[in-house]
Amino acid sequence: MGRQQRVAILGATGAVGMELLKLLEERRFPVAELKLLASPRSAGTHLTFKGERIPVEPVAEASFRGLDLVLASAGASVSKTWAKTIVEAGAVLIDNSSAFRLDPDVPLVVPEVNPQEAFRHQGILANPNCTTILMCVAIYPLHRHIPLRRVVAATYQSASGAGARAMVELEEQTRAYLQGQPLQPQVFPYPIAFNLFLHNSPLQENGYCQEEMKMVNESRKIMGSPHLRLTATCVRVPVLRTHAEALNLEFEQPFPVEQARQILAQAPGVVLIEDWERNRFPMPIDVAGKDEVAVGRLRQDISEPKALELWLCGDQIRKGAALNAIQIAELLLNGVPTPGSCEISSSTAGSR
Numbered sequence: 645m646g647r648q649q650r651v652a653i654l655g656a657t658g659a660v661g662m663e664l665l666k667l668l669e670e671r672r673f674p675v676a677e678l679k680l681l682a683s684p685r686s687a688g689t690h691l692t693f694k695g696e697r698i699p700v701e702p703v704a705e706a707s708f709r710g711l712d713l714v715l716a717s718a719g720a721s722v723s724k725t726w727a728k729t730i731v732e733a734g735a736v737l738i739d740n741s742s743a744f745r746l747d748p749d750v751p752l753v754v755p756e757v758n759p760q761e762a763f764r765h766q767g768i769l770a771n772p773n774c775t776t777i778l779m780c781v782a783i784y785p786l787h788r789h790i791p792l793r794r795v796v797a798a799t800y801q802s803a804s805g806a807g808a809r810a811m812v813e814l815e816e817q818t819r820a821y822l823q824g825q826p827l828q829p830q831v832f833p834y835p836i837a838f839n840l841f842l843h844n845s846p847l848q849e850n851g852y853c854q855e856e857m858k859m860v861n862e863s864r865k866i867m868g869s870p871h872l873r874l875t876a877t878c879v880r881v882p883v884l885r886t887h888a889e890a891l892n893l894e895f896e897q898p899f900p901v902e903q904a905r906q907i908l909a910q911a912p913g914v915v916l917i918e919d920w921e922r923n924r925f926p927m928p929i930d931v932a933g934k935d936e937v938a939v940g941r942l943r944q945d946i947s948e949p950k951a952l953e954l955w956l957c958g959d960q961i962r963k964g965a966a967l968n969a970i971q972i973a974e975l976l977l978n979g980v981p982t983p984g985s986c987e988i989s990s991s992t993a994g995s996r
């Protein structure tokens with residue numbers, strides 16, 4: 645990739661697309677030219693970049709000619725439809741959808757965890773699932789120190805994880821509920837206002853939903869630990885923005901909690917929020933619109949000497965999607981990360 649980039653956002657009008665637009669400006673990404681692409685539904689609309697109104701164009705075969713970088717956030721089927729055209733046009737595709745995440749030829753990258761993977765791309769790089777990114781940012785620094793044996797996760801996932809229309813649905817249903825009107829779910833299968841339900845992604849034969857299996861399979865690939873044992877229960881909650889996760893982390897050896905706290909306090913992309921006297925730990929309002937994953941309430945598991953309990957909150961539109969994608973693009977532009985930044989330290993690798 646050259647220095648000044650000709651960039652397209654495919655899915656520019658969506659929750660992730662609009663965050664990508666904001667971040668390109670905020671982070672002063674070197675944009676020479678910007679194309680905003682969406683479905684024919686958005687034709688005629690405009691979005692603003694650096695004070696300039698840019699038209700949103702319906703995606704077409706010719707859209708990708710002359711581009712260096714395509715940031716895609718229009719869903720898996722759209723990415724599958726256009727990936728070949730994008731790569732043949734000579735652009736690099738960084739894809740937010742699940743279309744290519746488990747393809748062995750496609751790097752699945754969280755820059756704080758496996759930055760060196762980005763450089764083996766053949767035109768396509770995948771941005772991981774949002775819940776998985778947030779979890780990996782928080783657990784990988786601990787895993788590097790003492791390898792994980794097993795993770796038990798329970799998630800509390802905001803409405804915006806299902807896109808821009810789902811955010812509107814939560815707002816409208818909240819108003820309707822308070823006015824005593826009937827709730828009419830359209831994006832979600834059940835009322836989301838003043839309610840919660842198990843994650844609405846399709847159920848698999850094994851009884852897990854797709855979101856839960858994404859956490860299992862993607863975290864194994866990102867952390868380079870194909871046999872990591874991980875089980876998850878994913879829940880949708882009536883929060884507008886920011887996912888939360890309760891994680892039980894079992895290690896190969898006991899992990900002194902104070903040592904884990906110190907590691908996390910210095911870990912890239914992590915902020916520690918712990919005020920034990922006030923029972924004040926990370927909340928969605930602490931990190932909505934922010935880059936960091938907030939962790940806290942780190943404690944010894946009283947039922948298992950080798951396990952710790954950890955709570956986290958992270959803005960899944962930002963670090964769980966748009967920010968992570970732009971960090972990958974910055975990584976490709978700015979060059980090779982420090983050697984070995986993804987390896988398990990040699991002192992602990994033997995015990996895995």
Ligand code: NAP
Nearest residue numbers: 655657658659660682683686717718719741805807808965
């Ligand atoms: P969204 O708010 O529903 O936005 C979807 C975007 O895709 C819109 O810009 C839409 O354009 C566009 N689009 C839909 N069909 C299209 C088509 N046939 N051709 C071209 N563009 C089309 O969804 P989102 O939440 O931003 O999610 C986008 C992707 O990111 C999904 O793959 C999702 O799984 C992934 N992701 C989302 C999150 C999150 O927190 N929301 C986190 C991580 C990953 P129109 O406005 O014209 O319909």
